[in-house]
Amino acid sequence: MSVLIDFHTHTTASDGALSPAALLQRARDRDIRLLAITDHDTVAGYQAAVAQYNPSGNALRLVPGVELSCVWSGVTVHVVGLGMDCEHPVFVAGLARLAAARTERARVIGERLAKLGFPGALEGALQEAGASQVGRPHFAAWMLARGHVDSLTRAFDRYLGRGKPGDVKAFWPELAEVTAWIVQAGGVAVLAHPLKYALTRSKLRRLVADFVAAGGSAVEILNGRQTPDQSRQLRLLALEAGLEVSAGSDFHQESSWGAEVGVELRHLGGLRGVWQRWLPPQDCPSVEVT
Incomplete structure (x- = not known):
């Protein structure tokens, strides 16, 4: 069985x-x-x-x-x-620290995407996230909804994946x-x-x-x-x-x-x-x- x-x-x-x-x-x-x-x-x-x-x-x-x-x-x-x-x-307390880190990370991702010609990315990602923890998938969903990319995969391949501008990791604890x-x-x-x-x-x-x-x-x-x-x-x-x-x-x-x-x-x-x-x-x- x-x-x-x-x-x-x-x-x-x-x-x-x-x-x-x-x-x-x-x-x-x-x-x-x-x-x-x-x-x-x-x-x-x-x-x-x-x-x-x-x-x-x-x-x-x-x-x-x-x-x-x-x-x-x-x-x-x-x-x-x-x-x-x-x-x-x-x-x-650890979860509270991570929540603060995630918020700061999202702010930096939004700034980087704005410099690449995508203003309003942070606000859009927060709207996509709603009550959820904001993360890169929400930025990807916003980019797709606004027509900036033609797929979620494309958003990660060009902007949010490993080594791309949206790959921000400096705020996580050890x-x-x-x-x-x-x-x-x-x-x-x-x-x-x-x-x-x-x-x-x-x-x-x-x-x-x-x-x-x-x-x-x-x-x-x-x-x-x-x-x-x-x-x-x-x-x-x-x-x-x-x-x-x-x-x-x-x-x-x-x-x-x-x-x-x-x-x-x-x-x-x-x-x-x-x-x-x-x-x-x-x-x-x-x-x-x-």
């Missing part, structure tokens, strides 16, 4: 397309056992889902989650927090600080999608070592759609560092290119899954990987 979980999802509280209630229902419809809503730099999505959640007679369990932005050696890195106390004062917020709040710190940072093998190992030194205890070995070779690389990385592993879809919206909500637990051999904190032993895989 297969078991579906998802420890990396997004809602309209950050840059996802579904409301927390809609994502919760989608997870129920797919018989997902464990779900963490991990919006960028906010737990508003998780808290909204909790308000809609009735555990009575429901196999789905909600796990507190968040995806926090930070920097390491000048590279923007994301750390997923799972199971933390969302009211812990250190964690709450990896060690963000990891400590999660750990002090009683949560599990997970290094999100390690291969997306395009680091050399030696730099990736240094990143993992610094993450572990800061209190990190797990790494994502499955994040959305990836190749078997990528999964093997990440399993080896986790084994070498003695880390637990996590898995998620990184779901943002229904699409032909993105993964659906829910990932099937894989047989992980000598690795321990973070989900074992919340799943009974009989539902956790233990067969050796070849």
Whole structure:
């Protein structure tokens, strides 16, 4: 019998397309056992889902989650927090700091786009974001709506992606600080999608070592759609560092290119899954990987 979980999802509280209630229902419809809503730099999505959640007679369990932005050696890195106390004062203060950083970052992105001939970008992005945490996808949506680009992909390729004018990362706190917020709040710190940072093998190992030194205890070995070779690389990385592993879809919206909500637990051999904190032993895989 297969078991579906998802420890990396997004809602309209950050840059996802579904409301927390809609994502919760989608997870129920797919018989997902464990779900963490991990919006960028906010737990508003998780808290909204909790308000809609009735555990009575429901196999789905909600796990507190968040995806926090930070920097390491000048590279923007994301750390997923799972199971933390969302009211812990250190964690709450950290989220407030990130909200301020995100606001300042948006101001700088708006200024840079204005210099490129796109006045009103900040106001437009804020309008697109509404009650959500403002981010680059909202700038991209505004640019598309105003006809400045012909697709969201084009907006990122030319203006907002890595190395482009809208790629502003100077305002995020350091990896060690963000990891400590999660750990002090009683949560599990997970290094999100390690291969997306395009680091050399030696730099990736240094990143993992610094993450572990800061209190990190797990790494994502499955994040959305990836190749078997990528999964093997990440399993080896986790084994070498003695880390637990996590898995998620990184779901943002229904699409032909993105993964659906829910990932099937894989047989992980000598690795321990973070989900074992919340799943009974009989539902956790233990067969050796070849």
